[in-house]
Amino acid sequence: MPCYDFNSIVERSGSLSVKYAPRAIESICNNAHAQPFWVADMDFAVAMEISQAIAEQAAHGVLGYPLFSSLREEFFDWAMMRHQWGPDINRIAIGPGMLTTLALLLDLYTKRGDAVIVPMPAYRPFVQMVRENKRTLVEWHFTYDSKQHRFTIDSNQLEHLIREHHPGALIFCSPHNPSGRVFSYEELNEVAYLAAKYHIIVISDEIHADLAYPGFKHIPFDTVALDNGCRAVTCMAPSKTFNIPGEHYCNAVFTDSELAKGFITRLHSLFLGTGLFSTVAASAAYRYGYDWLIQLIEYLDAQAHHIEEVLRPSPIRCIVPEASFIGFIDCSAIVESVAIDATRKPDLYDPAGSPHGGLLSRFFGQRAGIAMNDGSWFGSDYGSFVRFNFGTSRKRVDMALSRMLEAVDRLD
Numbered sequence: 001m002p003c004y005d006f007n008s009i010v011e012r013s014g015s016l017s018v019k020y021a022p023r024a025i026e027s028i029c030n031n032a033h034a035q036p037f038w039v040a041d042m043d044f045a046v047a048m049e050i051s052q053a054i055a056e057q058a059a060h061g062v063l064g065y066p067l068f069s070s071l072r073e074e075f076f077d078w079a080m081m082r083h084q085w086g087p088d089i090n091r092i093a094i095g096p097g098m099l100t101t102l103a104l105l106l107d108l109y110t111k112r113g114d115a116v117i118v119p120m121p122a123y124r125p126f127v128q129m130v131r132e133n134k135r136t137l138v139e140w141h142f143t144y145d146s147k148q149h150r151f152t153i154d155s156n157q158l159e160h161l162i163r164e165h166h167p168g169a170l171i172f173c174s175p176h177n178p179s180g181r182v183f184s185y186e187e188l189n190e191v192a193y194l195a196a197k198y199h200i201i202v203i204s205d206e207i208h209a210d211l212a213y214p215g216f217k218h219i220p221f222d223t224v225a226l227d228n229g230c231r232a233v234t235c236m237a238p239s240k241t242f243n244i245p246g247e248h249y250c251n252a253v254f255t256d257s258e259l260a261k262g263f264i265t266r267l268h269s270l271f272l273g274t275g276l277f278s279t280v281a282a283s284a285a286y287r288y289g290y291d292w293l294i295q296l297i298e299y300l301d302a303q304a305h306h307i308e309e310v311l312r313p314s315p316i317r318c319i320v321p322e323a324s325f326i327g328f329i330d331c332s333a334i335v336e337s338v339a340i341d342a343t344r345k346p347d348l349y350d351p352a353g354s355p356h357g358g359l360l361s362r363f364f365g366q367r368a369g370i371a372m373n374d375g376s377w378f379g380s381d382y383g384s385f386v387r388f389n390f391g392t393s394r395k396r397v398d399m400a401l402s403r404m405l406e407a408v409d410r411l412d
């Protein structure tokens with residue numbers, strides 16, 4: 001098996017990357033020159049088989065309408081290999097990107113004005129999706145243990161919200177962005193039990209599923225949904241797994257084949273499908289990317305624990321993720337000092353220059369030269385966190401951590 005190198009630094013400036021685009025960086029932290037540790041893509045080169053497959057297709061020179069005949073089978077094989085999960089082929093549909101698929105599902109299963117539950121903190125597009133499609137957002141807050149630095153599911157609160165708001169759907173996220181949780185069977189089972197009891201459809205975004213660390217077993221929501229008799233759609237994608245998020249592609253697995261048919265009909269009616277290159281990339285990734293992925297996960301797991309160790313003696317603390325390459329950092333111990341800094345130097349913290357940022361992202365952007373998503377992007381209650389994307393070389397992670405700690409040290 002080849003040994004993949006995740007320590008090399010790939011120069012990404014000028015490569016059409018939004019993460020590295022100065023104006024975009026400025027919009028979250030007021031400093032266009034800050035080093036980017038935000039947008040959820042990784043700095044690693046993809047597995048060679050993926051770039052080769054794309055290059056071969058491009059080299060052909062004619063980029064006509066494609067016909068792929070075994071995409072669902074390829075996902076089935078992948079799901080078996082990675083998750084020991086074997087959904088019937090007739091329950092699988094291939095959709096465009098994850099968010100497009102989720103928005104289509106929301107549109108199919110709920111109507112204007114319906115309540116939709118979203119776990120908080122939330123990847124912001126979930127909230128936008130509910131609001132912009134004129135559904136009513138019901139926030140379901142996870143419980144945060146500020147001593148253990150860990151988020152957990154509160155199913156009593158979920159039941160309370162369901163009884164109060166009678167939602168039509170729950171947009172779930174598992175593993176969870178940004179808490180990093182890989183949920184246990186018991187936790188997932190409680191959600192599925194309540195969804196079945198109150199006839200709620202669960203739309204489960206599992207885009208980070210393949211990136212669960214050793215020791216954490218990702219359980220597709222489909223499994224607990226079938227055990228409990230609730231309706232659910234489990235959506236997985238190769239985008240985060242293989243670092244190909246610029247190529248939109250999504251596998252949606254429905255708890256029954258009739259639901260899958262309904263979704264496919266809707267795709268047809270809107271003339272929506274996947275593109276040539278996104279499909280070539282996804283297919284190559286699922287067929288040849290396993291070894292690359294296993295080595296990547298080891299690298300990310302070690303990176304997450306390294307970050308926790310480096311930050312442990314400081315006032316800011318890492319919420320160690322159980323999957324993927326993004327993690328919340330709890331900065332509650334420094335928020336007051338940062339607020340004082342902001343009153344002394346208001347120009348550094350001017351929201352006009354960084355409409356997508358918050359107090360802490362502006363602090364780290366200006367005082368450390370490190371761009372991270374502000375916790376408030378994930379919900380108004382989470383302004384004492386930042387989200388750090390550590391899907392990059394150890395050298396860059398260490399550079400970011402030392403600059404952040406120096407900036408924290410300089411606070412009064």
Ligand SMILES: Cc1ncc(COP(=O)(O)O)c(C=O)c1O
Pocket residue numbers: 040097098099100123173177205207237239245248249
């Ligand atoms: C939980 C989650 N869902 C969806 C997406 C975006 O998926 P796509 O680009 O396929 O729409 C992201 C990207 O960060 C994500 O973290």
